[in-house]
Amino acid sequence: MLDFLLSILVLTGASFAFIGSLGLIRLKDLYTRLHGPTKATTLGVGSLLIASAIYFSIYSEQISLHEFLITIFLFITAPVSAHLLAKAALHLGLPSLAEIPKAEEADQTEMTETVQTGATEAFEKNERIGSDNASPDEKARPAESKSITKTPRTPDQTQS
Amino acid sequence: MTRLLPHPVLTPVLVLIWLLLNNSINTGQILLGLIFGWAIPVLTIHFWPEAVSIRKPLVLLRYITVLFHDIIMANFTVARLILGNPDKLHPIFIKVPLDLTSDLAISLLANSITLTPGTLSARLSDDQSYLLVHALNETDPDTLVATIKQRYENPLKEIFESC
Numbered sequence: 001m002l003d004f005l006l007s008i009l010v011l012t013g014a015s016f017a018f019i020g021s022l023g024l025i026r027l028k029d030l031y032t033r034l035h036g037p038t039k040a041t042t043l044g045v046g047s048l049l050i051a052s053a054i055y056f057s058i059y060s061e062q063i064s065l066h067e068f069l070i071t072i073f074l075f076i077t078a079p080v081s082a083h084l085l086a087k088a089a090l091h092l093g094l095p096s097l098a099e100i101p102k103a104e105e106a107d108q109t110e111m112t113e114t115v116q117t118g119a120t121e122a123f124e125k126n127e128r129i130g131s132d133n134a135s136p137d138e139k140a141r142p143a144e145s146k147s148i149t150k151t152p153r154t155p156d157q158t159q160s
Numbered sequence: 161m162t163r164l165l166p167h168p169v170l171t172p173v174l175v176l177i178w179l180l181l182n183n184s185i186n187t188g189q190i191l192l193g194l195i196f197g198w199a200i201p202v203l204t205i206h207f208w209p210e211a212v213s214i215r216k217p218l219v220l221l222r223y224i225t226v227l228f229h230d231i232i233m234a235n236f237t238v239a240r241l242i243l244g245n246p247d248k249l250h251p252i253f254i255k256v257p258l259d260l261t262s263d264l265a266i267s268l269l270a271n272s273i274t275l276t277p278g279t280l281s282a283r284l285s286d287d288q289s290y291l292l293v294h295a296l297n298e299t300d301p302d303t304l305v306a307t308i309k310q311r312y313e314n315p316l317k318e319i320f321e322s323c
Contacts, residue, residue, distance in 0.1 A: 016235060016239060019239045019242055019243065020238075020239075020242075022242060022243075023238070023242040026242055026246050027242065027246050027249075028246060029251075031251060031280070031282070031294045032246075032249065032251050032294075032296055034280055034294075035238055035241075035278065035280055035296045036238065036242055038274055038275070038280065039231075039234045039235055039238040039275065042231055042234075042235060042275065043231070043232060043235035044235075062183065062184075063183070064183060065180050065183060066180060066181070066183055068180060069177060069180040069181065075231075075271075075275065076271070078274070078275075079270065079271040079273075079274035079275055079281070080271070082274050082280055083270060083274065083280075083281055083282065083283075086280060086281075086282035086283065086294060087282060087283050089282075090282060090283055090292075096251075096253075
């Protein structure tokens with residue numbers, strides 16, 4: 001009877017862990033993929049650990065409660081890592097099935113825009129100097145080269 | 161008193177974790193756990209800018225029960241969604257405005273959101289005014305926001321921020 005209960009727990013745990021990993025393949029974008037490992041696995045690992053706690057409490061004559069500690073740590077760390085991954089994905093502007101709210105994009109573009117306006121200003125300045133004096137000025141050169149080195153660093157917004 | 165025992169909540173938690181780690185309740189282990197439980201908060205006091213105080217332990221207990229129930233339901237919901245047709249999913253980003261102000265309460269709320277059905281906290285706005293939540297399959301954002309606020313945020317507010 002006990003073995004029966006334990007095997008049910010182990011099997012449930014294994015199948016949930018499996019479904020969670022399956023989500024990584026079946027789902028389409030990073031954000032939805034994050035749902036699989038954070039949720040389907042909590043119950044999966046949870047029931048495996050409960051089975052382990054029951055088994056060792058009964059067969060080793062000593063109450064085994066390590067497993068609860070693992071569960072607690074899992075519940076604390078899984079959401080944090082998911083949050084960090086999602087935040088990093090938002091920052092990089094990875095493609096998403098769901099529409100990313102305007103404010104989040106504005107957050108990222110802020111930096112890009114300032115750099116780009118700086119670049120265009122430098123460019124206009126360069127033009128003006130170029131039109132005023134026949135030969136391009138020495139002063140304008142460094143500004144231009146600076147703006148060129150800066151622009152590739154900014155995150156690409158067209159993807160999102 | 162505050163210098164000798166800076167975190168009355170942390171100490172019993174550390175003792176409990178120590179006993180669980182050692183898998184025993186010998187007198188020796190309890191004493192050792194108490195020493196660690198006392199020494200670690202005293203040594204790490206500077207890393208804890210915010211004093212943790214649980215105002216209503218019963219509400220916390222009820223919150224944990226609700227959370228565990230929701231986590232189990234979440235597993236079934238997400239498992240069904242994964243096994244179903246992925247093209248039918250309707251993922252969406254939702255902004256959940258926050259009434260909470262303490263860092264601990266906000267992080268607990270974000271954790272709870274991630275652990276519960278079909279939602280994942282993705283980003284906290286810089287001024288901590290809202291939390292960006294990604295929902296796996298949701299067509300009615302307003303109801304979701306209302307559920308999150310009523311089910312998780314209100315108890316957390318009661319536990320950590322009530323006056």
